[in-house]
Amino acid sequence: NPASVPPKSHKTKITVYQIVDDSTRYDVGTSACVDPENGTDAVTTVRAAIAAHGVPQELLSDNGSAFNLARQGAVTALQMYLADQGCKPISGRIKSPTTQGKNERSHQTICQYFDAHAPKSVDSVHTLIEHYREYYNHRRHHQSLPGEMTPAQAWDAIEHQPSNGMPISHADLIAEALAYRDERLAKTAIEATVEENLSVVDKGQASQHTASGRLRETAGEIVIKRDNPQVYLHGKMLKVPTHLVGTYGLVMSETEYMLFDTTDGAEAIGFPLPLETKETKGRLVPLWKVRGARIRGPKPSWTQRHLAYEAEHYPTSADDAEPGQAVSTNS
Missing domain, CATH: 3.30.420.10 (Ribonuclease H-like superfamily/Ribonuclease H)
Structure with a gap:
């Protein structure tokens, strides 16, 4: 302390x-x-x-x-x-x-x-x-x-x-954190129903607004959908490959943003914080344009674009990383 x-x-x-x-x-x-x-x-x-x-x-x-x-x-x-x-x-x-x-x-x-x-x-x-x-x-x-x-x-x-x-296991830490959050949201929703005559669903949704104003499917979870494969952070919409469609547990520290697969606990998406990209046109940014981004099971084309982008805009970090190392991480 x-x-x-x-x-x-x-x-x-x-x-x-x-x-x-x-x-x-x-x-x-x-x-x-x-x-x-x-x-x-x-x-x-x-x-x-x-x-x-x-x-x-x-x-x-x-x-x-x-x-x-x-x-x-x-x-x-x-x-x-x-x-x-x-x-x-x-x-x-x-x-x-x-x-x-x-x-x-x-x-x-x-x-x-x-x-x-x-x-x-x-x-x-x-x-x-x-x-x-x-x-x-x-x-x-x-x-x-x-x-x-x-x-x-x-x-x-x-x-x-x-x-x-x-x-x-980090997956155990995530599961414990999500359980605490769900318990707290459920308690808040019940209290709201009694005191303010609000439904549990309404209160649960009100507690789940992300920074972009969108709603999460479940407290503490990030859902990536096939028709809209994106995650949201600091006003940016980060477009991710469709093979990463699924439900993930979010872990954010002062230096890292990480999404872990809720089924096996493996890291699926990660990148350093603060978010850094040279993309300045609009809010939509492909994840391969995020400095230090890494994903689970990247396709060769994704890896090539990401490494080429880092070599152009961040030559020092590109020189330090081995091919594929910066974009393939398992928990």
């Missing part, structure tokens, strides 16, 4: 990420970053903690966009990273911060530490964090631990049960 801390001398706002062991209160990873809360820094912090202390069975976070969006019907980069390590990402109920109470208490402690030492630069914050973790873990007796042990003493005393290292 992040804590925003402004060093008092020049009012620079930093973001502090903390990872605390649930049982021992041991601080396994605290870092300070100059950017606002984001998925890249969150993954970097967690990766460092795992490198130092191993892979836990689960990691609990709040429902922030940098951490875990399952309860909002989406999957983040951190969730996918954890799943790849064999760690199950879990989150507290929305609007129920007490679930992460131990971490929230740690935020208060480190903020008090910063207030007492008044860091004057970002570098001084990094130094203070090193001192804080040494003091908190090894010298500060914790009132919530038996015998008021230090977190380090508790960490050394317990028998650790790390993850078995078996990766968790």
Whole structure:
């Protein structure tokens, strides 16, 4: 969980990420970053903690966009990273911060530490964090631990049960997110029926507007139809090959747009974000004109057009990609 801390001398706002062991209160990873809360820094912090202390069975976070969006019907980069390590990402109920109470208490402690030492630069914050973790873990007796042990003493005393290292399928993450979203939409629809005399269908449709104003068939799903094989993003209509007609689960992170087949969990369409294309005429853009686009089972003609387009407009990325590599991806 992040804590925003402004060093008092020049009012620079930093973001502090903390990872605390649930049982021992041991601080396994605290870092300070100059950017606002984001998925890249969150993954970097967690990766460092795992490198130092191993892979836990689960990691609990709040429902922030940098951490875990399952309860909002989406999957983040951190969730996918954890799943790849064999760690199950879990989150507290929305609007129920007490679930992460131990971490929230740690935020208060480190903020008090910063207030007492008044860091004057970002570098001084990094130094203070090193001192804080040494003091908190090894010298500060914790009132919530038996015998008021230090977190380090508790960490050394317990028998650790790390993850078995078996990766968790991204398809499972998507299914969980879609189930949460469907449950929330159904609850919203029922409440609307009682309170506003609206039908479940009406409310469900009202909740499913995409950015283009069109309706999705089912909450959290993208349906590509043969008579209109397109997906919509940021005001653009991206035309896709007809062999990709079907129903897909949408996963969007800060850096990727991905559609996964709902039957086998394989990635069918993907491209980097923000969306980048040299096509400026109108809203309709063939997917092969999107930088870094990749599709499942591309035909040779699609691959040739895409590679030629990237070679013309993005020569560096075209040189880095092997033929077919940029356009053929399986989950």
